[in-house]
Amino acid sequence: MEDILRPIYQERASQANTLGVLVVEKKQNSNQLTDTFDAILIILVKDAEQPVFIKHYLYDDKKAALYVITEEQIKEWLLFGTNRKIFEWLDNSLTLFDRNEYIVNLKKELHEFPFYGRKLKMGLEFAKLIRRYTDGKALFEGHQFLDAYNHIVHSLHHLARLAVIDNGLHPELTVWNQVKQIEPEIFKLYKELVNSEETLEKRLELLFLASEFLIHSRTHEGAAHILDVLQGKEYWSINEMMNERELIPYSIDLGVLLEYLIDRHLVEVMQLETKGQGIFHRYYRVAEKLS
Template identity: 60%
Template sequence: MEDILRPVYQERASNPETQGVLLIEKHSPESPSTDTFDFILLVIIKSQDKPPVFIKHYAYEHKKAALHVVTEEKLNEWRLLGTNRKIIDWIYNGRIVFDRNDYLASLKREMEEFPFYGRKIKKGIEFAKLIRRYMDGKELFDQGNMLDAYNHIVHALHHLARLEVIEKGYHPEVTVWNQVKQIGPDIYKLYEELVYSEESVEQRLELLFLVSDFLIHTRTESGSGHIMEIIGERGDEYWSYDELYSHKELVYYGEDLRILIEYLIDRGCIEVVLKETKGAKLFHRYYKIHKEI
């Protein structure tokens, strides 16, 4: 079918906006990485005035293929937020069939090297998600909602696992637990205890909360490094929440930013600054690095 698809990607390659084209082939009958399609054509374009994602499906005899046209901006967002992990797998394992000015070769090399600054942002985002899931799970547990708490804690462990993989200098893949089994056995064992233990859900969660508090605490400095660096840019000056929320890098934290800030206040990393308003005993709330940090 590759010969049949060649005119499709050659037409895309002739467009000056096309940066590169990757061909991904299914290697097992029910491959999740290609959504059961036999072939995926991933086309990366630099245009920002078109839809960020365009998808078209093809069929030839008993086979099927999908064309994914993605803008650079959308690709970078996926890489940063980790919201489309299949794209990482496609870039790693896809075969380059067109590459303008070594764009894809450079992209693959950058992903393998995983620059430190990119890791710092991704760690911050994962740490914020971890805190959100963990605290929501703890609250549900205290309310007696065990299965809902269990669901949140499974997700929290997943973010902890991804954080560990990033910390070691790798991109989290679709099979993140296979990665963690090799490089973070303590987290992997905790996951096994939660999922496979024969104890009651309540007993499993009690154990996990006990251990997770320590694991999260030991990763606070690394996980919060990005936001602390940004807040610290102003020295003794303070930030409003809106300034932080709309910051060009912190905007990726979304609604998890609020609970991360509260967590860091509780840990004595961030200091709250109160400023009077026109209302009696009502204060504006601002934030800065704690003076003892």
């Protein structure tokens, strides 16, 4: 297969802009890894007009996909976890070309998981967890049990990913297999939600109680990144936070995370006077006990 695909990548490999070339081949009797293709060819480049460029090919009654991905895009995916498939591809790939050991170092980073990236990813997962849990609980209290069930399943998934990251690993597509070994308590909750013979209302009631305890136990690690950023200034407006480079990835989950941290006395609300009588600006700062 490599000989057939060589003309596709050989010219690109000779270009100074190309950092590395990898191939992922379909596993026997499984289309899942390569999205039904027989081979995925990945070319990593320093710069390009498009962050991701894709082409499809046919050969010998088979099909291959070519992905040309910029260095900036691959780093964004690895940091924010917004393309989980790429983890699987990198882990199962064969290196065809590697300039200055770029691929070697990339795969090493993938497995070692640098501390800063881990801290940020934990913050993002924690924010998503709080969003799902908060919305799910509101739906449960409104007796919208099926919608609440959907949210609690997602919240448990974020809790599981948070536990995996906290243990220094990247969450894989099969995250529950990881969690079963690392945090069996979370895995048990998931099984109880899915397999219990209790009524849906009763299952949800028990899960919200148990989840609240587990979320509380993860708050220190989950909030560490945002609290570190907020300590950089005496106080913040919500607009300043939404436009702070390190907080932009939190996106729409920032507001609900902030309210959760206020409820947990980790962030304090400040009132600053406006021109209107009895109306105040609402600003935020890290709680004094943490400063």
